[in-house]
Amino acid sequence: MAWLQLFALLAGASSFKLYTNHSAGDSQESAGTWKLVLKVGKTKTLGFSNPLWTNSDLLNEGSAVATEEDAKYSAFNTEPFKKVRMCVGSPESNCVEHIFSKKYDNAKALFSAGYTRDATVKRDEILSTFGPAKDSYQDCPMQRPGFNIECNDGNKARWGFCLNCASQGCQNDDGNDADAAIGIGLAGQSTDTELGGGWTAYFASGKGTCSANSKTFKAVWLWVYSLKAPPPKGNWKLALKVGKTATLGFSNALWTNSDLLNEASAPATEEDAKYSAFNTEPFKRVRMCVGSPESNCVEHVFSKKYDNAKALFSAGYTRDATVKRDEILSTFGPAKDSYQDCPMQRPGFNIECNDGNKARWGFCLNCASQGCQNDDGNDADAAIGIGLAGQSTDTELGGGWTAYFASGKGTCSANSKTFKAVWFWVDSLTKPTPKERQGNWKLALKVGKTATLGFSNALWTNSDLLNEASAVSTEEDAKYDAFNTEPFNRLRMCVGSPESNCVEHVFSKKYDNVKDLFNAGYIRDETVKRDEILATFGPTKGSYQDCPMQRPGFNIECNDGNKARWGFCLNCASQGCQNSDSNDADAAIGIGLAGQSTDTELGGGWTAYFASGAGTCSANSKTFKSVWLWVDSLKQPKKQPKKPPSKDHWELALKVGKTATLGFSSPLWTTDDLLNSGSPMATEEDAKYDAFNTVPFKKVRMCIGSPESNCVEHVFSKKYKNAKALFSAGYIRDETVKRDEILKKFGPVKDSYQDCPMQRPGFNIECNDGNKARWGFCLNCASQGCQNDDSNDADAAIGIGLAGQSTDTELGGGWTAYFASGKGTCSANSKTFKSVWFWVASLEGSSKPYTLTKDEWTPVMKIAETTTLGFSSAYWTNDELLKPDSSIEAEEDAKYQAYLDKELESIRMCIGRVDTNCVKHTFKKKYKSAKDRKPGA
Structure with missing residues (x-):
């Protein structure tokens, strides 16, 4: 039995407005x-x-x-x-x-x-x-x-x-x-x-x-x-990470020298690393984040500027009573009462307390059983923070606390040594250059850990695309439309992560697109950043030849078959430096690679001889890396119209999971029934929501594989009362259906389907031989010629709400069996389900929370599913209010002050929703109020 919520509003015109959360x-x-x-x-x-x-x-x-x-x-x-x-x-x-x-x-x-x-x-x-x-x-x-x-x-x-x-x-x-x-x-x-x-x-x-x-x-x-004002945003640079190891304990020389460690380590990886920012970035503010790269952090602001972190940690004991004791305890997390609850001893940086207790940033304490001893010269038993050493602590610690720190309430035992992973950041005072501040980055190509996009692959120089619907974060080979369309003079490659651990390169000229760059032949460019390429790709220091680059640049072809689309060549680690273009070469690093004695080409990484080990020359080090190649497009964004269009208020009407449930013939497309209407938006499953039956629109979108991205929109020439009305309207031919976007977003492999205009594009389409779609189009087999008339033969359909020839089940979304059988073939082998989210752009504004539309209405009464406001209720005729502070959205009976004092000439009642599904009535005269209903002046 369906439940009808009665949520009625009697309203009079006034200046009262309801606003969305945005206001x-x-x-x-x-x-x-x-x-x-x-x-x-x-x-x-x-x-x-x-x-x-x-x-x-x-x-x-x-x-x-x-x-x-x-x-x-x-x-x-x-x-x-x-x-x-x-x-x-x-x-x-x-x-x-x-x-x-x-x-x-x-x-x-x-x-x-x-x-x-x-x-x-x-x-x-x-x-x-x-x-x-x-x-x-x-x-x-x-x-x-x-x-x-x-x-x-x-x-x-x-x-x-x-x-x-x-x-x-x-x-x-x-x-x-x-x-x-x-x-x-x-x-x-x-x-x-x-x-x-x-x-x-x-x-x-x-x-x-x-x-x-x-x-x-x-x-x-x-x-x-x-409600606290947020701290300054900052220009945070990761300088150092300590893993749960002894490596970066207090005495490690890395705190005070310029050497780096694992400098290509991805920020999210929990391991010891020291980055170039440690040596280069000036600052007055630092932070350490415990257990997570960018949360659970403690900040510290200095009274002076440091040229870099090396300078800070080389400065000797820096006592600083503004070190945040409580935040350090909270973020590091020793159990409450397990440690001495006293003021800090020797708080600050590069601290060395008595009995061998030390920290690069932190403070010392005594055992939990002892009284407070806070002077610098007092006895100390333990330390907390980063870069630690401690009394009776068998190893140093990169981060955490030493053995006596948290031995337990009233005790003094060396039993609590604890490692913590910590990320150390500096808020760089170096101002980004204008180009760093802005960029119009477009993803042009991705190389997975495969041989596919090696040097000789024709995709580097032709217009063909590859997996062009691939999600940005997915680690796989892909070539996007931007490769062929975006002009640039700056590009970057990001190794192991879509948008971090990157190397940029700026050209002295403009290229019309990436295809032109890789068709231009050998481009020698000594501004290629050797050290950054080595740092981001990450071969072990000392495993490769420490020499200047050979043939640095683009489309490079060195001797002995060593090649790269972007990178440079080197010799074996056992050989002397040979840097002329004509010298012997043994290996290459970068993207689009081929290499001597390397059994396959590589999309990205380094070839077999590159990093064989100090003093060696063995073909044993071939390494694949995933790389994202971006271009900073020089295309200017389109000028905004003088009056920008209002933002669409999208309402989720329906979801199709990877099932047959919402195939073409499901009655849910044309009835009022709902399905899993409480399903969370992000859950991938079949669902039909109330908005399908209630929200008017002229624009719809379907998002494939994700709730709010990878979407195709469609604008109608007329308004539909709701989605039920659209899908009950019979065949609607619409040639503005976006063929290329549907193909791109659904993602059948290029050339696996017939490259022809659409047959019967539109909504509620029924093509020959049982091929149907609620939104989409039909095609023939890949082996056949184009047949685009409505009455022609058809073999398959793509879109949502599908049925197909020789397709054993209907599909909620995807494509039917013959659609993408392969170039030049006609086999019923390609049925593919896709999860799709179907949205409508409400013409009444957002319904969560509700926005009153067009006229300005004042709520005077709400009637819930109770007997309280039945015909005989005195509330209709007396001055008594009922829950006058009740929220407009709360599901309960209410009578507001406006019932007694708002003059009116129109009223309306809205059933089931605050601002839709309403009946309006206009009187021939004004009334002083809803209660009195006496003619006004």
Whole structure:
């Protein structure tokens, strides 16, 4: 049985407006940033009764943001806010936000405040993001919505609401019976454990049932929008990383010399490394991030400028009482009470305390059993920070704390040595050049760890593309349209990562495109950056010949078959330097390679003799590297029109998973029925949402493989009332369907399909031989000639809502069996499913939150699914208000002050939604108010 929510508005014209979050909430967003305060894993740890909700203790505070586990960060105790969000299943997507009417000093204050009833808690968004199956739960208004809620029968939530069994009627008063809860920080009736996040046992037992069978854990990230002004953005450069090893302990010479270590190491990799920025970047501010490259960090600001990190760590003992003791303890994370709770001893840089306790950045303490001893000359037992050595500590440490630091409350044992991985950054005072500040970078080509894009591959010099729909982050060979179209005089190659660990090159002339560059023959260019190429590609220092480059540049062909599209040649490590173009050569490094005694070509990396080892000459070091090649396009962005078009308000109407469910013949395309309407946006599965039936539009888009990227848009010449109306309209021929974009986004292999104009392009298409699509077009086999008339033979279809000749099932999205059988063939061998998200651009603005459209309407009354405002209710005729502060979106009865004092001549009632599905009535005269309905002056 479908439930009809009655959410009626009687309204009179006035200057009152409802705004979206972009206007209502953004005034505070300009003040700060989102801060992660807590994570709940799929465990019971952070259930309702855990004291971590109300005390200052931390938990796993070094946990990386993306790691799915329980954690409580220092921001829980420190960040003031008026807005919070919880993101379910993902750190920063599939989120529900909440705005309070007052400021909280921190999350501890919120969760210590006791029961906070808040009817503006977003019931529908919580259900959608957490994702219990539709109809498995009671479809009623919320009971006790808010924070720190405690409903009857032991049902509780730190943020959420309670409900009854699916078999029971609605019971919404705070004192009513309750059976279950949803949200975070949960406890529930007949639920064997508490839950950090999800829903309790009775919540989603199934339509018409009341069984304690549905307890479900969800991982949730809790954020607050801090009202603290954010720190200066900074020009942060990674200078050094310490892994969980002794390598970069206090005495390592790398702290004070210019040598580098693993300088090609990817920033995210947890290992020891020292980068060129350590020696080159001037600064007054540094930070160290513990356990994660760019979160869980401690910053320090100096009173003077340092020319580089080498200068800082070569400066000797630098006492600095502004070192942040509490933040260091919080980010490094020794257990509370395991260490001495005293002021710091010798805080600062390059510290050397008594008894061999030392740190490059940190401070010393005594055993937990001893009294405070804070003078520089006092006894010391342990150190915390980076670049450490410690008393009775068997090795030095790159980062963490030494043996006596956290031995336990009241003890003094050398039992707590702990390594921590730490990333050390400097905020460079070197100003970026104008070219560094701006760039119009376009991805032209990717080389995977394969031989495909070796030197001799024709793709370097022709216009053909390869895997042109490949996602940027995917490590595989691909050649994009930008290779052939974008003019440039600057390019870069990024090794092992799409946009980091890169080498740039600036030419003295402009090239019309990359194809022209690689067709230009040998280009000798001594400005090729030898040291940066070695650092980013990363052959082991000392394994290769330390000589100037031979034939540096582009399209290079050295002696003995050593070649590169961008790079240089060298000789064996055992040989002397030979740098003339005509000299002997043994190996090459860069992209588009071929090499002496190298059994295959390489897309990127170095050839067999390049890095055989110090003093050797063996063909043993061939190494593939993945590389992304970008061009800084000189094309000017298109000028914006004087009046920019308004931003589309996209509503998700339907999703097709890699299944047959939403094939062409599914009645869901033409009926009002919904499917998995609570499915989170990011989940790859079949779903049909309310927007399919309710949102008017003139523009649609389908996004393939991703919810909001890799999309194709289509604009109609007329308005459709909703998607149901579009797909019920019969065959709509539309030659503006974007053939090339559909092919690119869906991604059948080039030349595997017939390269012809579309047959029957459009919507609800039915071609010959059973080939059909709800949005798409038909083609013939790759072996046949073009047949483009509507009545011609057809063999296959591509798009969404498909059926196809000799295709054993329908498809929600993708292409049918004959579509991409291979060049010159006609075989039913290529049926391919694709996941697709189908969106409509609402003509009524965003519905989350709602925006009143066109006329300005004032809400005067709301009628929920109750008997409260029935015909005989005195509220219709008296001056008494009902919940006058109720949010416009809250699902409850309300009567506002405007009912009594707003003059009107038009009214409307909107059923089921705040601002759509409305009936309007205009009177022949004005009334003083909705109550009086007496002629006005």
